[in-house]
Each structure stands twice: as structure tokens, then as C-alpha cells.
Amino acid sequence: MLNHLQKTVCLAALLIACTTSAAAKIKLSDPIPTGPQVVIGKLENGLTYYIQQNGKPEKKLELRLVVKAGSILEDDDQQGLAHFTEHMAFNGSTHFKKHELVSWLQSIGVKFGADLNAYTSFDETVYILPIPTDKSGNVEQGFLVLKDWAHGLTLTDADIDMERAIVLEEARNAKGAGERINKIVMPKMYNGSRYAQRLPIGQEDILRTFKPDALRRFYRDWYRPDLMAVIVVGDIDPARAAQLVKAHFGGLRNPVPTRVRHDSPIPVRSSTEALVATDPEASGNAVMIRYPVRAARDKATFADYRDKLVRSLFGAMMGNRLQELAQQAKPPFIAGASGQQHLTARYETYFSMAALGKDGAEPAIAALVQENERARRFGFSAQELERGKKNLMRTFERLYGEREKTDSDAYVGELIRNFLERESVPGIENEYNYARELIPAILLDEMNRYARENIPVDTGKLVLYTGSTKAGTAAPSTEQLLAWVDAAARIELTARQEKPMASGLMDTPPAAGSIVAESANKALGLTTLTLSNGVKVILKPTDFANEQIYLGALRPGGITQFAQQDVVNARYANAVVAAMGIKDMSPLDVQKVMAGKTAGVTTGFGPYVDSVGGFAGSTDIDSMLQMLYLKFTNVRRDEDLFTSFLGKQVEGARNVMAQPQAVFADAVVTAMYGASPWPQRPPRPDDFAKLNLERAIALYKDRFTSASGMTFIMVGNFDVAKVRPLIATYLASLPTASLPVNANDVGLRPVRGVIEKAVFSGFEAKSQVAINFTGDAVYSRQAALRLRALVDVMNIRITDVLREKLTLIYGGGMGGSLERVPYGHYAIGASLPTGPANVDKVIAAVFAEIALMKEQGPLAADLDKVKQNWIQVHRRSLRENGYWMDQLQAAVLEETDPAVILTYEQRVAAITAQEVRDAARRYFDLDNYVQVVLYPEKK
Structure with a gap:
């Protein structure tokens, strides 16, 4: 028998062999080839086009016009006109008079706003056009729309002047605490670069007074073929799509002279700074530490792809650590995050942020700085990495499993990023194979080296506090923020200890019940089972998606089953129980046990219904049903997690009524229902003084320790014969003690008159x-x-x-x-x-x-x-x-x-x-x- 040292040496040799084998198959310096699923071409005028045939949904085509022109390119007299140009695309063009475009699209089933849309950002403008292809001529008309957007906007003085009020109304809608804080924060966030001066909404005085020629100049200078991409994804023959692209866009010409599209640099911050930005109407308090910007890493080679996998693992593991801190009885923050973040297509930064609890910024800053340093100095554990790799690999497995069943609009984003950010598009079949080869070869030493090299320790940080001035606590000074960061960096640290975890959700399955009756509805493809405990199950197997199973149940019940004085406890009962986990596991423990699996279950009280919802991947139905069984039979009590939950709710509600929209929503409810406690209102901190752990659990148990009156419905890609024993084990064994199954009319009525x-x-x-x-x-x-x-x-x-x-x-x-x-x-x-x-x-x-x-x-x-x-x-x-x-x-x-x-x-x-x-x-x-x-x- 091998001793421990021999086992370690053999394991190391095996890992080296695996790594060598992977390297032999994939040469990291090679560029990632474009997958066969997409055709990428370029016309003589410089326009790029992407064509991807995809049959889901049938008779549907997703068209996009992507213009590599946004607010960053505006001249001083054009601030806001990149976005204004986007508005004008729906207000008259060569082939569509004002209002005709929207009217025609509505006539073929395309809804304005929900389907037809567009957006403008710093560096790009994207037009979104889904087209049903069931009627002859729709596709050609769709391409004509894209062509008009690209080169045929009429931009008359009258139409421009008419649109001013609408754009100004959009700007008005965006006003509030967030916008006011952004005006303070953005110059620092972008370190004085042009990005801070070119927010897409623009300057109101310019929007009111600009000369129409300024907008026409922006359109002429930047809406040109060499800065455009046409994306075609959906139920269409690629050869026909290519022909349509060439016919409609091949004749476009770039303007002469052609303006140079300069990139806008973001300077590197040379010294650490702090900034405090507060507002009476801010929704909450937060702190962020943003480290110096750096050039975004390229995405063209296998080495870049592998780096992205490592980065994903790092982000997931750091996220789990911060989530664990947030679940303490006295958490340093409500929620936290650390990792790499894209600022623009060309720049990224490492950041750490936290939503603050009642103790404010000091403990949050200490926790963020220390957890970054702990990861940088001591790295991660083998168990953390193994869980991360399982979850990441499961993601690729799901995507690969759905490769023939993915909707067209899901592919569009990747193609847009290829044009704007040079992101590779190898296709999911290739990516799945890359992941299978690369993920197992990512070793713990490499992850820990990544942490050492990528968690910054240098100067040039921006320490940012944002918050409300109505929260009852004073905002910190910039000096305090900097002092807290320095103090946190000097605290002695020890490595994080990994506690043992269970191997599964349940040690043994419950004693199974049985299926006592069965019927079929062939017209709808339904099988209805009656179980030995009286529960019914409707099964609807489908082939719509390969990795998707839904489970659900509704029965009459809900909050109105309880007395009026229990409204608060009933409203939050399910959230309280969920916050404490299941069986003997916290929510984070459950995540760890479920590493590599896709499943979840929720319960809820509506006003008049009890609800159960679940989801699972095709191989994880048993895990979903185990979670459901435990939800009904193993309610967990954890005072620390309840205290943490309560603190988060109070903090979340603390600033709510400082926001005009919350005041307005509350006023509408009061005008309709008076002081009645039954309708949902914006929460207030005082509400949670009524929330009691024992009572919340008691109300949950009153309804969710019995499945009486429930009909569970399972829809998705499953084999009825294979799920029958699982249903008998986990659903037929559910307790079904008698309880009222009715909608209780408590007399809630809106005011008359x-x-x-x-x-x-x-x-x-x-x-x-x-x-x-x-x-x-x-x-x-x-x-x-x-x-x-x-x-x-x-x-x-x-x-x-x-x-x-x-x-x-x-x-x-x-x-x-x-x-x-x-x-x-x-x-x-x-x-x-x-x-x-x-x-x-x-x-x-x-x-x-x-x-x-x-x-x-x-x-x-x-x-x-x-x-x-x-x-x-x-x-x-x-x-x-x-x-x-x-x-x-x-x-x-x-x-x-x-x-x-x-x-x-x-x-x-x-x-x-x-x-x-x-x-x-x-x-x-x-x-x-x-x-x-x-x-x-x-x-």
C-alpha cells in the first residue's frame, strides 16, 4: 500500500502529466479560431457582417445594427446627440416616413420598446430589430430598416425640434439621487478622462438649443460603413442573408474626408484618494475601493481564454468568501464583491465594494481589505478550487447541452462583443471541448499565483463612499476613509480555515410512497399521477430545452390565512426560513454541497396562494426533489442567520422613504386602501420590529409542513419512466396533514368614488x-x-x-x-x-x-x-x-x-x-x- 508521501508524489506526477497532455492538445499562444456556426465577413466599404443560422425560435430573425460610435465621439456642441441620433432613427427615413416604421413593425407583431429598441453608450450605439419571418417580404423590409438606420435618416429640422421634448423627458426621468451622485463620482471614477464629460444623456442646455446641423454632422461623421456591423441570427439561410447584406449595404460609402476615430485614454491614478458623495434621496450606503485602471487584456488567444477561466474561478471563490462574511450575526456589510471589472472596451480595474450595514463603512472597509490580502497572501484551499471548477464545468455542460435549443437573441451579445471588444466566437461545441481540457489543468498553485499577481497592493486607489444624509448616521470624512484603509492593511492575518462539508443533501432517502393512479391527456402530452399521500403530479415532458426542468405548485392559501396582527411575520416567513438554510446546512453550505449541480427550490406566500417553485438541470432532478422534501420536513432554526437577515432588511428599508418614488407608491396604496395592513407597501425599519423568529417559523410550518391540496407540475426534458421512482420517493412521502385549502376573503376592497x-x-x-x-x-x-x-x-x-x-x-x-x-x-x-x-x-x-x-x-x-x-x-x-x-x-x-x-x-x-x-x-x-x-x- 502506498504511504501518504508516495501518494502525493504520484498525484503530482499525474497532474503534471495531465497538464502536459492539455498543453500538447492546445497551444496557448495560438489564436482562437472562429467557430463554423458563424460567418464573419467584411464588405469593401469596411462594414463587418455576422450571420448565424439558428432555428429557435422558428420563423424568427434577430437583426442588429451596431455602430462603433457613442457619446465619447461627440464634439463640445454635440453632447447628448449620439443618443439623440438614436431617437431620430424612429422618426423618418428614406423608406419610412415619420411614424410609419413603428406602425409597420407593430402590424407584423413587433412591439415598440419590448421588442423594437436601441441603446446608446459611451463607445457604441446598438439597434435591436426582431423580425418574424412567417410573412413574405418581412425579411427584406427588415434589412431595409437597418439600411435606413445606417444611411437614410431624414433628420429634418421639424422632426428634430419635435423630438427635443421627448429626449428631455427621458433626461428628466433619469434625474434623482443616483444622477446627482454620479455627477460627483464619475470624474474621479474615470480619473478626469473624456468619459466623465460625455455621459450619453448629454447636457440639457445643448439638447434644448443645438442647431440641427450639429446632429446631422454627428450622423455624417460617424454613421459610416467602416464603423458598422450588421448582425443576422435566426431562421434564415446564410447564403440568402449574405446576399441581403451585400445588396443593402454594399453601396454605402464612407464620407470624404473621413474623421479619425480616436480612442480616449483613461489616465492611471498616481496617488490614493478618497471621495464622499451623499444625497438626501440616496437609496442606501455603499463603499468601493477601485484600484488603478489598466489596459484590458486581449481575448484572441487560447492563453487569453484560459486566463478568462482562471478569472471566473477567482471571482466565484472571492464571492463565496464575502457571502460567508455577510451571513454572520454581526456582518461587516450587507453584501460584498471583489474582482476585475471592465470600465470600457479597452480598460479594466480591480475593485472591491460593499453595501453597508448599520455599523457603516469602517468594518466593511476592514473586511474588504483583509479578505483581499488574505487571498493574496495565503491563496485558496483545494476544496474551494474544486467546487469552483465543478460549477464552472457545469455551466459549460449546460450551454453545450442546449446548443441546439438556444434562442437566437442569446447569441447576439457574443457577436456584438466580437465587433466591439474583439471577443472570440469559437462556438459552444468548441468552448465545451476547450473547457474540458483547460479547467481540470488549472492547479491550486496557479490560482494562488493569480491572486498574488492580480490583487493590487500599490497606491493609486480611489476609496469611494456614497450614501444618504437621512439615514441617521453621519457620513465619514475622506480622512477617515483613508485611515480605515491604512489601518486594515496593518492587521495581522491568518489563513482561512475550511470546515468539513457533507457529501450530499441527504444521508438516506425517505421511505418511499407509491403511485396509486395514473391518467393521460394525449392532446396536451400530459400524464397525471395520484400519489399514496393524496398529492397529485402533472408531468409534461418536452423537447424545448435539453437542460431545463421546472417544478411548480400553487394552492389556495397565502398571507390572508393568518390573523391581521401576523401580516408582517407571514409576509417574510418564507424569506426568513430560506435565509437559515435547510436541514443542518446554511444557505452557503447548501451551495457548497451542490457544487457542480443545477437545482433550486423556493416557497412563497402570495396574498391568496401558497406557492412552490423549483428548477433543475437534466441530471439534477433528484437534487431538486431532495431540496423540496427538506423544505417540507427539515425547517432549520439559526438565530445568527436570522439576526443577519433582520439587519439587512432594516438597512434596506432605512432609506426607502427618502426616495420620492417610494413616497409616491405608498401614497397610491393609502389612497386606494387607507391604512389597511394587507396590501404590500414600501418597507420601513419599524416594520421589522414586529418580525419574530419563532412566529415566522410557526407560520411557515403552518402551511409548508403539509403538501395537502397541492398538485405539483413538472415541465421539461425528462423521461417519465425515470422520474416516476423519484416522485414516489420524494413527493409521495411528503406529509399531508389536513389544513385549510381556500382563498380567505379578508374584506380588502379599494375605495369607491x-x-x-x-x-x-x-x-x-x-x-x-x-x-x-x-x-x-x-x-x-x-x-x-x-x-x-x-x-x-x-x-x-x-x-x-x-x-x-x-x-x-x-x-x-x-x-x-x-x-x-x-x-x-x-x-x-x-x-x-x-x-x-x-x-x-x-x-x-x-x-x-x-x-x-x-x-x-x-x-x-x-x-x-x-x-x-x-x-x-x-x-x-x-x-x-x-x-x-x-x-x-x-x-x-x-x-x-x-x-x-x-x-x-x-x-x-x-x-x-x-x-x-x-x-x-x-x-x-x-x-x-x-x-x-x-x-x-x-x-
Whole structure:
């Protein structure tokens, strides 16, 4: 038998052999080849194109126009015009007059904002265009849209002037504590570079007064082929896609003369500094230590790829250590993070940050500095690395398993990063093989060397404190911040000790129950099992995704099962129990035991339902069911973790009511329901004085130590024959003591009559209008569908009239629902941010549209747009596990036939304009609504 020394020598030799073998297969200095899944080409004019054929979802194409031009390229008189140009892309072009583009896209089922969108950043502008390909001509039109964005915007003076108010409204929406703090922080964060002077939203005085020629100059200078990429991913033949790219973009020419696109450097900070930025409306307190910037590492070679894997492992292990600190009874911070962070495509930095608890910045800084130094000096343990490698490898296994079932939009980001950041695109099959070879060869000594070399110890740090001035504690001075960093660096450290962990969630499985009855629904592909404990299980095996299984259950119950004085304990009972872990394991222990597995289970109380939700990878169903069993049978009590949970909740709530939006939300609830404790409100610190550990556990046990009345639904890629014994073991053995299974009507009703209320909060010139219509109604699926149609048509009108025609808002809209529990009732709410001077105009415009809808009903074209979008979404959703889970749960809860899923398109087609008008007359009751308006604080 080998002794310990011999075993160690043999193991070392084996590791060296594995490393040598890996190196022989992959030469780290070689460039990573582009995978066969994508075609990358370049036209003579310099435009780059990417084409990737992908069949999920069917008959859907994801188009992107990526312009390597953002706010960093703006001249002094153009600040904000990169973003303004993005707005103008939807306001008239060579082939689409103003409003025609959005209208056409809506007519083919593409929703403005949700589907059709764009964004502008420092270095790029990206246009997002999903196109359904089920109708002839859609694809060609989609390419025409991209071409117009690239080279055909009309940019008339009148259209530009019309858009100013909308862009200024967007800028107004962004105002608040975060924006004010950023103005202080950004110059230091970017060390005085141009990035600090070119925030994408721009300067308001320039947005109001710029000459249209300044915007046209930006478009002419920077929207040019050599700075563009066209990305085509989806259900299309690559040869046809390439032909369309060449036909539409091959004729574009770069301007002469061509402006040079200079990169903007970020200087390296030469000395350590501290900065304190506070605001009365800040949502919380935080501290960050940002170390000197450095050039971002390249991503072109296998060595770069391997470095990325090492970096991922490092970030995960540091994250686990900081999470463990946050779970202490007296944690140094609420949450923390350390690792590498990209500032721009060309620069990165090492940073450490923490959300602060009641003890403030000093213990947080000490913990961050010490944990960085502990990792740098002593490295990591073999167990930490092994868990990290298992989790990382499982990630690649999941991605590889889904390679034929991944939606097209998931591939787009990688191609955008290839164009902007030179990130390699080897394809998941190659990446999986790289990971299998490289991850096992990453040794502990290498990880510890990475920590020594990459955790900075030099000067040039920025120590940043941000927080509220209404939290009851004074902000530290810059001198204090620097002194705390210095003091933390001088503390003697010892290596972290790894405690022994269990090998699995359960030592032995429970005594199994049995399956006593079975039925099949062949039309829907369902198998229903009745178990020996009375629990039912509906199985829906699918091939939509290879690595996705969902588990869910709903039953009548919820918070309203308990007495009014127990509302707080009931509301947080599930979160309290989850924070303490399961069995004899903390949440972090569970993560460690589950290394290399993908599974999770949650429980929850809604107002009128008890819920269970779970997920698992294809090989981890047993782990998911074990977690569920333990949730019902092994509630863990841990006073330290409860104390930690309570402290985090109090700190999270401490500054909430300093925020105007929270004050407004609270005012809306109060206006509708008075002082009733049943509706959810923004939390306050005093709420948690009512939270009691024993009572929260008791309420949880009252509902979740019995599965009585539950029908579990499992949807995903599983074999029914193989999951049957697991179901018998873990679900048929669940306790099923009798308990009430009903929705308890506690008498909560919204106020009747017309209520109008003004709320004054906030320093910025910002307002928000909330109008809520409520009332009794008889529930039916078709009535609910008609109400939803009314709301969606109204949203088209709000965009067309309030935004585009009257320029009173940037965003906002309506939502609504028809419910049967605890009584038949409906609710429609409008939420419309605007400026204080425009409040009356917005209210008048909304009510004018309501009156028009009640009088004339919807335009036929608008109703057709809504229907087309619903049908597009539905057809895609029929190939999604989450959709089936939602529909089946609703059918069980409502005790209806789930086959109604198959009649959805017919029911949508049956909705008429007259029915929508009738719905408007029924639900927009002008004698019964609540209107609350937020105004800034009176000076």
C-alpha cells in the first residue's frame, strides 16, 4: 500500500502529466479560431457582417445594427446627440416616413420598446430589430430598416425640434439621487478622462438649443460603413442573408474626408484618494475601493481564454468568501464583491465594494481589505478550487447541452462583443471541448499565483463612499476613509480555515410512497399521477430545452390565512426560513454541497396562494426533489442567520422613504386602501420590529409542513419512466396533514368614488401621474382577454398621442387584469412620468383617449397590431417550458380545462372592436377612480 508521501508524489506526477497532455492538445499562444456556426465577413466599404443560422425560435430573425460610435465621439456642441441620433432613427427615413416604421413593425407583431429598441453608450450605439419571418417580404423590409438606420435618416429640422421634448423627458426621468451622485463620482471614477464629460444623456442646455446641423454632422461623421456591423441570427439561410447584406449595404460609402476615430485614454491614478458623495434621496450606503485602471487584456488567444477561466474561478471563490462574511450575526456589510471589472472596451480595474450595514463603512472597509490580502497572501484551499471548477464545468455542460435549443437573441451579445471588444466566437461545441481540457489543468498553485499577481497592493486607489444624509448616521470624512484603509492593511492575518462539508443533501432517502393512479391527456402530452399521500403530479415532458426542468405548485392559501396582527411575520416567513438554510446546512453550505449541480427550490406566500417553485438541470432532478422534501420536513432554526437577515432588511428599508418614488407608491396604496395592513407597501425599519423568529417559523410550518391540496407540475426534458421512482420517493412521502385549502376573503376592497390626491416629494422637477380604475366584475377567460386587449390598444394610443404627437412623456402606459379571487374584480392602472408643468395636460390627454375609446372603440389597425403581437408571442411561447408551467398552474388553480391553451388563437381572433369598446365603457368608470400625482417638494 502506498504511504501518504508516495501518494502525493504520484498525484503530482499525474497532474503534471495531465497538464502536459492539455498543453500538447492546445497551444496557448495560438489564436482562437472562429467557430463554423458563424460567418464573419467584411464588405469593401469596411462594414463587418455576422450571420448565424439558428432555428429557435422558428420563423424568427434577430437583426442588429451596431455602430462603433457613442457619446465619447461627440464634439463640445454635440453632447447628448449620439443618443439623440438614436431617437431620430424612429422618426423618418428614406423608406419610412415619420411614424410609419413603428406602425409597420407593430402590424407584423413587433412591439415598440419590448421588442423594437436601441441603446446608446459611451463607445457604441446598438439597434435591436426582431423580425418574424412567417410573412413574405418581412425579411427584406427588415434589412431595409437597418439600411435606413445606417444611411437614410431624414433628420429634418421639424422632426428634430419635435423630438427635443421627448429626449428631455427621458433626461428628466433619469434625474434623482443616483444622477446627482454620479455627477460627483464619475470624474474621479474615470480619473478626469473624456468619459466623465460625455455621459450619453448629454447636457440639457445643448439638447434644448443645438442647431440641427450639429446632429446631422454627428450622423455624417460617424454613421459610416467602416464603423458598422450588421448582425443576422435566426431562421434564415446564410447564403440568402449574405446576399441581403451585400445588396443593402454594399453601396454605402464612407464620407470624404473621413474623421479619425480616436480612442480616449483613461489616465492611471498616481496617488490614493478618497471621495464622499451623499444625497438626501440616496437609496442606501455603499463603499468601493477601485484600484488603478489598466489596459484590458486581449481575448484572441487560447492563453487569453484560459486566463478568462482562471478569472471566473477567482471571482466565484472571492464571492463565496464575502457571502460567508455577510451571513454572520454581526456582518461587516450587507453584501460584498471583489474582482476585475471592465470600465470600457479597452480598460479594466480591480475593485472591491460593499453595501453597508448599520455599523457603516469602517468594518466593511476592514473586511474588504483583509479578505483581499488574505487571498493574496495565503491563496485558496483545494476544496474551494474544486467546487469552483465543478460549477464552472457545469455551466459549460449546460450551454453545450442546449446548443441546439438556444434562442437566437442569446447569441447576439457574443457577436456584438466580437465587433466591439474583439471577443472570440469559437462556438459552444468548441468552448465545451476547450473547457474540458483547460479547467481540470488549472492547479491550486496557479490560482494562488493569480491572486498574488492580480490583487493590487500599490497606491493609486480611489476609496469611494456614497450614501444618504437621512439615514441617521453621519457620513465619514475622506480622512477617515483613508485611515480605515491604512489601518486594515496593518492587521495581522491568518489563513482561512475550511470546515468539513457533507457529501450530499441527504444521508438516506425517505421511505418511499407509491403511485396509486395514473391518467393521460394525449392532446396536451400530459400524464397525471395520484400519489399514496393524496398529492397529485402533472408531468409534461418536452423537447424545448435539453437542460431545463421546472417544478411548480400553487394552492389556495397565502398571507390572508393568518390573523391581521401576523401580516408582517407571514409576509417574510418564507424569506426568513430560506435565509437559515435547510436541514443542518446554511444557505452557503447548501451551495457548497451542490457544487457542480443545477437545482433550486423556493416557497412563497402570495396574498391568496401558497406557492412552490423549483428548477433543475437534466441530471439534477433528484437534487431538486431532495431540496423540496427538506423544505417540507427539515425547517432549520439559526438565530445568527436570522439576526443577519433582520439587519439587512432594516438597512434596506432605512432609506426607502427618502426616495420620492417610494413616497409616491405608498401614497397610491393609502389612497386606494387607507391604512389597511394587507396590501404590500414600501418597507420601513419599524416594520421589522414586529418580525419574530419563532412566529415566522410557526407560520411557515403552518402551511409548508403539509403538501395537502397541492398538485405539483413538472415541465421539461425528462423521461417519465425515470422520474416516476423519484416522485414516489420524494413527493409521495411528503406529509399531508389536513389544513385549510381556500382563498380567505379578508374584506380588502379599494375605495369607491373619485379620489384625487397630490403628493409632494423630491428635489427634482419630476412628476408622476397614477390613475387607477377598479371595481367588481364577473371573471371569465374571454373577459380577461378583452380587458387585456383594451389595455394594449390604449398603450398604442398613449405612445402615439401623448409621446409622439404631444411630446408630454417619454415612457409610461397602462396595465390591467381581471381576477376571480377572492372575488370577481378588475383593476386598470395608468402610470405616466412627466414634468410638473405638464401634469394637467397629461391627465387631460389620457382622459380624452379614454373618452374616445368609450365612444368610438379602437381603430381596426390598432386592434390588429395587438392581436398580431399576441399571436407571435403565443406561437413562440408554445415552445417554452415556462409558458406551459404558467398555463397548467392557472388551470389547476382555477379548476379549468388546460386544453383552452389550444384555442388561444381562435379566441384572440374572435375579439371585436365592439367588444373592446364595450370593455372600455364597462371598466373606465369615471365615477370611480383614484388619481394620485407626485409633485416635487414645495420650496
